[in-house]
Amino acid sequence: MASYEQNKLQLYNSLTGKKEVFKTINPGSVGMYVCGPTVYSNVHLGNCRTFISFDMIYRYLRHLGYKVRYVRNITDAGHLTDDADQGEDKISKKARLEQLEPMEVVQRYTIDFHNVMNKFNSLPPSIEPTATGHIVEQIEIIKTIIDKGFAYEKDGSVYFDVIKYNKQHHYGILSGRNIDDMIANTRELEGQTEKENAQDFALWKKASPAHIMRWPSPWGDGFPGWHLECTVMSSKYLGETFDLHGGGMDLKFPHHECEIAQGQAAHGHSPVNYWMHANMLTLNGKKMSKSTGNSILPEELFSGDNDFMQKSFAPSVVRFFMMQAHYRSVLDFSNDAILAAEKGFNRLVEALKIVKTLQSGASSTVDVHAWQKRAYAAMNDDFNTPILIAELFEATKLIHAIAEGKQTITEADLSILTTTMEAFFYDVLGLQDASAAAGEAASNHLDGAMKLVIDLRATARANRDFATSDKIRDDLAAAGIQLNDGPDGTSFTVQ
RNA sequence: GGCGUCUUGGCCGAGUGGCUAGGCACAGGUCUGCAAAACCUGCUACAGCGGUUCGAGUCCGCUAGACGCCUCCA
Structure with a gap:
């Protein structure tokens, strides 16, 4: 029996506002789509929280034995800076400002995004499609929506008719x-005169002569509306x-609302069974946002080069900090909070080392099975x-007690304890031991040198030469x- | 203005009506030449007011405050 059959996974469905038992369309398989970044600037830490949250979800589904196809897009066109007719594509705006080819902008920030996600130990999705790679499909679906009577063309642009849609379905x-x-x-x-109603949204926008990113279509040269790419x-x-x-x-409104409307209009049924939304990461109590300057870049955090934190933090520590809050809760990023997280994280890393050195005994005085059950129950309850x-x-705590001989554990139980700890820490939460990542070879050399220094200090201490032993200790501490x-x-x- | 969410001990942060969340900090202890580190123990809070209930942090209402969306946003 597969693990997912034994674990009754419940998740909060934004569509119904309730926790529901997760039932897949095809047994054992999960189709999962997450809206990716618009690659017009470096991803900030707030952006990362969403992707890390869904990385954890992806990891746990896989851990339960599901075969998951995880699709996360790259928005490299079609994202307007505002919804008025003067709206400008974000990518082409950036390209104009930086005197770059639009695809040069896309390339630069896509690479940055991948680098950052890599450092966070985020698994790559199964498919990472781009909007510009699916212009043909977007044009096709617009035709379909027009044919079904839910969109209209106006001067080279196509708009979704929200009012008409809402007569048959519930927009909202x-x-x-x-x-x-x-x-x-x-x-x-x-400048909203073109639309029949203010609530209507663009499926296709006519490109002005100055607009760099443009594609031919039945309605003239233009570019697709943002909401469409995810549907396609x-x-x-x-x-x-x-x-x-x-x-x-x-993204819940309007983006996801529009996705539902587009899917319903084009295909005649709702596109998604379970909608999940990761909450915001705030800085100083306010949502992180590039435009207001209230944001911090992951690299600034890893290097310590920023105005908010007093030291640098390893990617896994930042990830652990995020995992200490539930994905549906607002989380505020602060120096104190991440410092506390770092200490806790180090304790867990230490325990993972100790657990490997434990000796098993004839009987167990600890109930590892009950513990394991609680751990899975936590994850099965909406992650x-x-x-x-x-x-x-x-x-x-158990591991320390066993190490000190206060508790005993059988070989079988120790195996469960170790594998469960490691599975959740490394595979599900996606955390890494920062010192292990620093490189085995370097640490081997350091071990040899440190053995010498520690021996010299032990000799000094044995001779009650505390001046020497303390100098070694203090100078090493300073280093x-x-x-x-x-x-x-x-x-x-x-x- | 409309819609929605939230307000938990010094800080962060979980909580399905009745049972100790957890982490950090702090205090005491163990260990140590002294420290540090590590480990052990301790630390019972739920914005305010009212209601429902045998019993509410948990349900309902009101008040205050914060945040999010309504416009590009992860």
Whole structure:
């Protein structure tokens, strides 16, 4: 029996507002789509939280034995800077500003995105399609939506007819809005004359002569609307209805709402069974945002070169910090919070080393099975990583107790403890031991040199030459190497 | 203005109506030449007011505050 059959996974479905038992369309397989970044600038830490959250979800689904096809797009065209007719494509705007070819911008920031996600130990998706690679399919689906009567052409642009759609379906089903409220509360925007209604959104935009990124279409030269690419690429690679669609909370409306409308209009049924939304990462209590300057780049955090934090932090520490909060909660990033996370993270890393040195005994005085069950229960309850981490700390206490001989454990139980700890820490949470990543060869050389220094200090201490022994200890500490004196001798840790 | 979410101990952060979340910090202890580190122990809070209930952090209402979306946003 596969692991996913034994674990009753429940997840919060944004569409219904409830936790639901996860039931896939095809047994054992999951089709999962997550809205990726618009590659017009470096991804900031807030962007990363969403992708790390869904990386964890992807990892846990795989851990449960599901075969997952994970599609995450790259938006390299079609994203307007505003919704008015003067709207300009984000990529081409950046290209103009930096005197670059649009695809040069795309290339630069796509590479940056991949580098950052790599450092966060985020697994690459199964398919990473681009909007510009699917212009033909987007034009085709626009034709279909026009044919079905849910879109109209106006002067080289095509708009989705939200009012007409809403007569048959509920536009606002995901975000909990209704069309009358939206109409009553629409802001007055200049240049909206083309649309029949302010709520209508663009499927295709006519390109002005100055617009760099443009493609021919039945309606003239232009470029696709932002919402369309996700509908096209998800249905192409996952089918017209698929299991799971994720993205940041800020995409719920209008982007995901429009995706539902487009899918429904084009294919006659709702595109997604489970909608999941990762919450925002805030800085100083406010949403991280490139445009307001209230953001921090991952690289600035890894290097320590920023105005917010007092030191640098390893990618796994940052990831651990995020995993300590539930993905649906707003999380505030601060110096104090990440410092606390780093210490806790180090304790877990240490426990993972100790667990490998434990000796098994004839009987177990600890209930490893109950513990393992609680750990899975936490994850099965809408991916509750904070509780999972609390259980990992509980296991840490057990490991110390066994190491000190206060508790005993059988070989079989020790095996469960070790593999479960490692599976959750490395495979599911996607964490890495920073010191191990630093390089085995270098650390072997350091080990040899440190053995010499530690021996010299031990000799000095034996001779009660504390001036020498303390100088060794203090100077090493200043160099970032901490000596740990214990009953069995001295070890060291690199800070 | 509309819609929605949130307000938990010094800090971060989970909590399905009744049972200790967890981490950090702090205090005491063990170990140590002294420290540090490590480990052990301790630390019972739920914005305010009212209601439902045998019982509420957990449900309902009101008040205050914060945040998000409504415009590009992960």
